[in-house]
Amino acid sequence: RRDDPAHRSESPVSNAVDRDLLVRLHEAVGSAGLVTDPDRMRGHLTDWRDAYRGRAAAVVRPGSAEEVSRVVGLCHRAGVAVVPQGGNTGLCGGSVPDSSGAQIALSLTRLRRVREVDPANQTITVEAGVVLENVQRAAREAGLLFPLSLGAQGNCTIGGNLATNAGGTAVLRYGTMRDLTLGLEVVLPDGRVWDGLRGLRKDNTGYDLKHLFIGSEGTLGVITAAVLTLFPAIRSRATAWVALPDPQAAVDLIGVLRATAGPRLTGCELMSAQSLEFVLRHVPGTRDPFTGAHPWYALVELSDPMADAGLDATLETALGAAFDRELLLDAVVAEGSARIAALWNLREGISEAQNQEGPSLKHDVTVPIGSIPAFVRETDEALRAAVPGIRIVTYGHVGDGNLHYNLSGPLGMEPDVFRARAEELARIVYDSTARFAGSISAEHGLGQSKRDLLADYKPAVEIELMRGVKRLLDPAGLMNPGKVLPAE
Numbered sequence: 001r002r003d004d005p006a007h008r009s010e011s012p013v014s015n016a017v018d019r020d021l022l023v024r025l026h027e028a029v030g031s032a033g034l035v036t037d038p039d040r041m042r043g044h045l046t047d048w049r050d051a052y053r054g055r056a057a058a059v060v061r062p063g064s065a066e067e068v069s070r071v072v073g074l075c076h077r078a079g080v081a082v083v084p085q086g087g088n089t090g091l092c093g094g095s096v097p098d099s100s101g102a103q104i105a106l107s108l109t110r111l112r113r114v115r116e117v118d119p120a121n122q123t124i125t126v127e128a129g130v131v132l133e134n135v136q137r138a139a140r141e142a143g144l145l146f147p148l149s150l151g152a153q154g155n156c157t158i159g160g161n162l163a164t165n166a167g168g169t170a171v172l173r174y175g176t177m178r179d180l181t182l183g184l185e186v187v188l189p190d191g192r193v194w195d196g197l198r199g200l201r202k203d204n205t206g207y208d209l210k211h212l213f214i215g216s217e218g219t220l221g222v223i224t225a226a227v228l229t230l231f232p233a234i235r236s237r238a239t240a241w242v243a244l245p246d247p248q249a250a251v252d253l254i255g256v257l258r259a260t261a262g263p264r265l266t267g268c269e270l271m272s273a274q275s276l277e278f279v280l281r282h283v284p285g286t287r288d289p290f291t292g293a294h295p296w297y298a299l300v301e302l303s304d305p306m307a308d309a310g311l312d313a314t315l316e317t318a319l320g321a322a323f324d325r326e327l328l329l330d331a332v333v334a335e336g337s338a339r340i341a342a343l344w345n346l347r348e349g350i351s352e353a354q355n356q357e358g359p360s361l362k363h364d365v366t367v368p369i370g371s372i373p374a375f376v377r378e379t380d381e382a383l384r385a386a387v388p389g390i391r392i393v394t395y396g397h398v399g400d401g402n403l404h405y406n407l408s409g410p411l412g413m414e415p416d417v418f419r420a421r422a423e424e425l426a427r428i429v430y431d432s433t434a435r436f437a438g439s440i441s442a443e444h445g446l447g448q449s450k451r452d453l454l455a456d457y458k459p460a461v462e463i464e465l466m467r468g469v470k471r472l473l474d475p476a477g478l479m480n481p482g483k484v485l486p487a488e
């Protein structure tokens with residue numbers, strides 16, 4: 001974090017690994033693939049929010065899976081730790097090396113090939129460094145859809161999406177990255193390559209090993225390619241922005257939408273009034289779709305592969321039923337793609353807007369959907385008792401039970417004074433999550449920021465099993481050490 005030695009003005013480069021390894025790495029990846037210049041390394045030694053900084057012996061950028069295999073094998077033989085990186089948009093510090101300077105940052109961003117699109121099989125085979133929005137584009141160009149969608153899609157990579165089992169705004173219809181993956185190619189911690197790039201929807205031949213690597217955050221191996229499932233392209237969408245009195249109304253609205261639209265409900269994002277206030281203040285060009293202020297808002301979206309699916313009528317029917325049940329305070333259906341994009345901009349702008357308000361303490365939690373109203377009531381109450389005036393930005397993927405509970409300090413509170421309360425406030429959110437049988441990390445993973453919480457929120461036997469898997473696959477402990485699993 002900011003107070004550790006890595007934040008001092010010391011050079012990010014260190015010579016903590018012997019020169020022989022650097023020479024061999026240079027032989028393996030050439031000058032294009034080995035970065036030791038401090039200025040060129042810096043971007044690889046911090047995350048998107050600059051919340052974590054580290055140092056490294058070098059940044060290695062292999063250009064192929066074969067080069068990844070050679071690099072990882074060399075580091076394994078030299079006993080040097082490897083920290084895989086994609087777009088560095090992760091929010092738990094998982095891709096940032098530690099401050100020892102004795103690790104190699106392994107960037108997969110040069111593995112950028114879309115190896116194959118197979119319309120008959122409805123699959124796409126891509127390399128780990130392909131940016132998410134380029135996978136979406138490749139699918140679109142084939143007349144198909146790759147549905148993973150999240151705010152960082154212009155920078156995050158498929159390798160990072162797999163390693164964090166990314167979720168995003170379409171999970172309630174298409175699932176997480178885990179549900180969208182049929183096969184993986186992985187370089188194991190000793191450099192061997194596991195080619196599991198099968199595009200079969202049925203394959204019951206033993207343990208499903210890909211699921212060990214999906215969500216492993218670079219601690220079990222380096223993902224170099226994947227076979228992902230594609231879906232029919234969307235040809236009609238109907239999107240509405242609604243105002244609600246409370247989270248209970250949002251939960252009831254989901255029920256009405258599911259009863260009316262079934263699987264055509266593909267987006268349901270909730271946001272508190274505080275969230276919208278920050279967006280309207282900091283995101284240029286945004287405006288409140290309603291005149292009066294309301295306590296809660298939701299963005300709901302139906303979509304369908306049929307062009308004339310009558311979605312507008314379906315959405316109007318659902319909203320009518322919701323008004324009849326007094327679930328809504330106001331509603332507007334977006335006319336045309338520009339208005340739809342403007343509504344999504346209100347939602348996707350929250351994260352960046354909150355960063356403009358000083359330190360934001362992020363908590364990415366899931367609770368069973370029916371528990372959301374009580375969970376929000378109890379958590380808000382406890383947070384406000386702890387820090388009067390705290391500004392609570394509650395928003396996110398309510399359709400799958402995932403809320404982002406991101407906290408900003410009260411107006412006038414010194415940022416460092418608020419930051420000093422981070423652990424206490426996290427406990428309040430996570431203890432409340434645990435009381436409602438939820439998860440302390442819905443989609444962002446654990447990285448380094450949440451790994452030490454595991455012991456308090458996971459059964460000991462589960463942590464023992466995970467340690468067993470780690471020992472089996474990475475006995476030398478060289479893959480992304482210090483991430484995911486708590487220190488022994």
Ligand code: FAD
Nearest residue numbers: 086087088089090094151157159160161163167168218223
């Ligand atoms: P990185 O940050 O580079 O790495 C993340 C982790 O994966 C690290 O532990 C790293 O070691 C490991 N890793 C990376 N590449 C590989 C590889 N090839 N093999 C093995 N391990 C690897 N996340 C969501 O799930 N849903 C959201 O809605 C969402 N919204 C976001 C909005 C914004 C504005 C931002 C900044 C982030 C958001 N995120 C969200 C978080 C982040 O974008 C995701 O976690 C994403 O999947 C990270 O991808 P990346 O390529 O940036 O990975």
Ligand code: S2G
Nearest residue numbers: 151168351362396404406
């Ligand atoms: C989102 C990520 C951003 C944040 O916007 O859906 O997953 O700030 C989040 O938590």
Ligand code: ZN
Nearest residue numbers: 168396404443
């Ligand atoms: Zn999210």
